[in-house]
Amino acid sequence: MSVSWLPDWVGATESFTLSSGDDEWPGARPVDWALTGEGLRRAHERLRELPVRRIVDVVDVVAERWAKRDFPLRRKAVVDAVKVTGMSEETVDRALDAEVGNLRTGSLLAALERELGDPEVLDGFRGGTRAIGPRVTLAVFSGNVPGLPARSLVRALLVKSALIAKLPAKEPNFTAAFLRSLHEVEPVLADAVVATYWSRSDDTTLSAALEQADAVVAYGSDQACAAIRAKVAPHQVYEEHGHKLSFGIVTDAYARLHGPAEVARRIAADCSDFDQHACLSPQVYLVDRRHARAVAEHVADAMRRAASDCPPGTVDEDDAIVLQHRRINAEWRAASTASGEVWAASGLEWTVVLDDALLPLSGAGNRVARIVAVPDPAAAVELMRPYARHLQNVGLGAVGEEFWRIADQLARVGASRIAAPGEMSRAGFAWRHDGQPRIAGLVRWCDVENHPESAATEG
Amino acid sequence: MTVAHDDPHVHRLFERLALLATDRQGDPDALHEQLVELAVANSPEVARYWKQVGTGVGVPADAYKDGGPHLFPDEPAVREFRTSGTTGAVRGRVRYTRLGLALKGIAIRANARRALIPDPVEPAVVVFAPSEEAAPDMAIAFDMARIREECGDPHYSASVIGAGGVDYDLLARTLDRAVADEVPVVMVGASFAYVNVCDRLEAEGRRWELPPGSRMFDGGGFKGRSRVMRVDDLRDSVRRVFGIERFGNIFGMTELANQLYDSSDEPVGPLGERPKAWQHFGGPRVRDPRTREFVTEGRGLLEITDLSLLDRPHVLLTGDLGIAHRDGVAIAGRVAGSTSRGCSLSLDELTGGQ
Incomplete structure (x- = not known):
């Protein structure tokens, strides 16, 4: 099964292979990133139409399936992760329990409320204020813990951002598998994500993908993060999870x-x-x-x-x-x-x-x-x-x-x-990961001030 | 009960170890046992360590960053060398007593006589390291001085690194004289020194065609240096500049007495490092990273046994990566501090492995 996740709307692709020992996993990546960016922005517009509560419900359904250790997609992802990471099956299962267990309605809403007050500011003006997520987020993941990408992936989707997920070579299988089950529950969410891989030395692809993003999330060593940070433009929101x-x-x-x-x-x-x-x-x-x-x-x-x-x-x-x-x-x-x-x-x-x-x-x-x-x-x-x-x-x-x-x-x-x-x-999902609000950190606010309409609403 | 440096037993042991080094006479296993007994008697910390890990397992070289075990702590040191401190800021101190330093000198001379100049000639020995007078706390200066004394024709030999770096005039005069009189040249010195010298001489368009039988030996590798060169690339550049055709590598450590020479010219390590063989005085072996057993093939922790070492436990885990091979052990750089995983960092990556 492919380690990449590409929605049907993605045009021409090129293939890559990741390997660990004797095991090999194929994947594909878009050839034209400008076109991919356009596709992601269109997917974002459809995603924007979904109320935040609907997104929470969808993630909860997927998380519930993934929370069961015998869920077939999870079993497959665990077996693959064992091959790549060398971890025991039980260790990978516990990592997924910890990561996926976070993605239930209660903790998703708690995190949204903690960081945004009223989550519905993502759907429209509430009390004279409105929160707008990025159109497209680029997330560069690291693979030290299986399932870790779920956290930033879900945060981006909660603020209705489309996502380019750069898979970690050291644990490439979880993300696409998770997106496949997301697609079964709500295609609008999964169709707003392109999850693929390029080598750390492939600056051309990184730059091309980065050009399409309004926000960038980087995981990895201080050096790996610095290489990404150096390419971030002033208009882009940037979050870093470096050495800790x-x-x-x-x-x-x-x-x-x-x-x-x-x-x-x-x-x-x-x-x-x-x-x-x-x-x-x-x-x-x-x-x-x-x-x-x-x-x-x-x-x-x-x-x-x-x-x-x-x-x-x-x-x-x-x-x-x-x-x-x-x-x-x-x-x-x-x-x-x-x-x-x-x-x-x-x-x-x-x-x-x-x-x-x-x-x-x-x-x-x-x-x-x-x-x-x-x-x-x-x-x-x-x-x-x-x-x-x-x-x-x-x-x-x-x-x-x-x-x-x-x-x-x-x-x-x-x-x-x-x-x-x-x-x-x-x-927990509500933890301000590495000391910063990671949902609120992605959004831009618009306040209505000094306006009779606002006063009328407030009244 | 500790055994003093001036105890007759230590003198007898010294004589036997010297005979082993010079004439390969004596039973290495019996001498190993006697050195083990001496270490256990004279160092409670070594005794405790061996009780925990097994008798005779190498003491880690990092021990000398904290002072390390010395078997004659009350005997005044006649020489104290500083370790290079390549992995961080901490430089260790290694003490040599009178007998210990004498034995080191004997071992270095004996090895040089065997490995450095197989031909029956007295070459010009050109040393790319500071002189002993200029750098009394550098073990490499001591070692190179012994090699020069043992092998070099005094009239033709020179140490070409002075206070201001390489003395290019002295180097040129020394080489010109050797070429004029057809005396083969043996160059010995730090690997990195050759890189700088060859870079500069090539840039200036200067070269020599040294007499037949000339050789180049380098040691120290490229640890802690900004530039790393493959063994054969270094040799190519020495060949271009000096017209030398025969090469070898020397592995020495401040903590050790013996130096190890290549046992074959087969590239084994990732940079083409050649293997060093076990000999009458001991030598390199590789311990399996999982079981600590010795392996005859594959990678692991480098351990060196040195039956010419009197002042310290004679088995050392150097902190290098060893690759065991049919012809010996290739020494392939320092064991990394750790491997980094994504955002997870280890403390010593932040502290330079102190």
Whole structure:
């Protein structure tokens, strides 16, 4: 099945092939982007006729189908994602549960209301104001977490924008499959999306696609985002999801309240979800030093159990070399310091490192739980400060007044999300993704002011 | 119970290791065992490390960024070298005691005698590295000085990198004299130095046709450099400028005593890196990235055993990528800090791998 999604109205195309190991997936991309842009703007006009509530209802129906693990399109997408990402089927399924589970009526409306007040400002003037989405949005996706493209795709459709989706080579199958089921429920939505692929080095296609867009959403490394940002014109709305870093904190009170075994279970969940490939996954848990060793010992058991509940993915050779190199360095550090220790599976399935310094590091994905002992929460916050520019998500294990005090400090340092330990990887749809309103960020407002007609309506 | 540097046992061990290096005499396995015992006795941290990972597994080179294990910490260092610090800002310090430095010198001379000049002539040795006096804390300067002493005809040899960079006049005089008297030239030095020298000389249209038997050896590769060259491209450019036809690569590290020479001319690594073979004094092996077992084929973590190393554990995980091959191990650059995934970033990508 093709990894691309091209509505019937798209004219001439050229084919491409994406491969992973022995598996190959064909796809097609439009040849004439000016023509494609015209088609998308026409599709946008039809999309604009749908009330926002109708769009919400359609997405909800599709999400309901996708929420069932045995839904055939989902099964196929999961099997394909396993082949490309090397993740286990259970890991991919959990990623889709987290992403697609977000797309139900309740959370869609909550996000719309949070960011726009009254969602119906997207349909016409309400209380003297009106919100207009872009005609066409270009979204360049990254593939570190299966299902991640759904989030920005649905946001664009909610504001009635047509969309050019650039598929990630590392997880190319989900988007087109999702759009196929969208087409079954409401063709007007799916016909407003062109999902295709071009290589990162293909500047010509990127520029041609970009020329058709009123808004641009970029996911990926800082370098990949910078390459896109350099091409964005002043009239284009630009949103970026660049490199991000996430941490966890466990305070003395939290550790005493829940006990080391339960705290460890939560830390292990955060470090195991999506094989720790998500930017929401913690790189380090900063744990009060009175509990760090006890917690770390339990984390080793919890990582083992998490691995049997949800098997880790295969680690490719490059990643394996990096991980083993880090593990050996951590083992040397543990042997040469009084308080460090390393626990690990016999293979590369999981690693737990206890240390008393943030640097040098041993962790970067593939289920490495790094527990660093800190004297108090203030020290934990200080350790994060140098990374403020990239700080994203914090799993904050703190209680009561102390929770709010640390949360406030983290917000000021630069965190854009604070979740409970064990809940770090499941970001809600209403979350202001990376600290900005992502629905309101796409729209332009028109207010009626100082006009007798407005006064009459308001009255 | 720790063993002191001046203990007769250490002296006897020194003698045996020196004999192995110079004459290939002695039992390498027994010497390995004695060095293991010495490390366990003299470094509690090495003992703890080996208890965790298995006795004799290489100590990671990153350990020397924090000072690292030294087997004679109370013995004054006669020389302290700085590591190159290519992966970040942190430069390690590596101490050599009197016996340790002497053994390193012996090992370097013995290897150079065997690998550098198989012909029975005394060549002009031209060193593209600073002199020992100019850079006393650079291990490469020490190594090159020993090579020059061992192999070079003093009348014709020179170190052509001075305080102000390459001394082109000295280089030209040295080469002209060798050509006039038909003395073969052996060039040794940093890979990147050759690139700059060849660029400049080619731009100026200067070239030499060095006498038959001349050779070029480079070391250090291109880590941390803005430009990376394939092995054969570097050799082509040296061939064009100096008329040299025979080449080799030398792998040395500040933390190690022995230098490793190419064991065959077959390109094995991604840039055409040639393999280095296991020898009487040890050498390179590759550990499987998943199991840590040694592999005879394929990629993994480079580990070097060095039976001429007295001051530190004699097995080192260098932090390089090794490619095991029939003829030895090709050394193919540093292990990456990590692989980046979409928007997910690792901390050390932000900190230069410190």
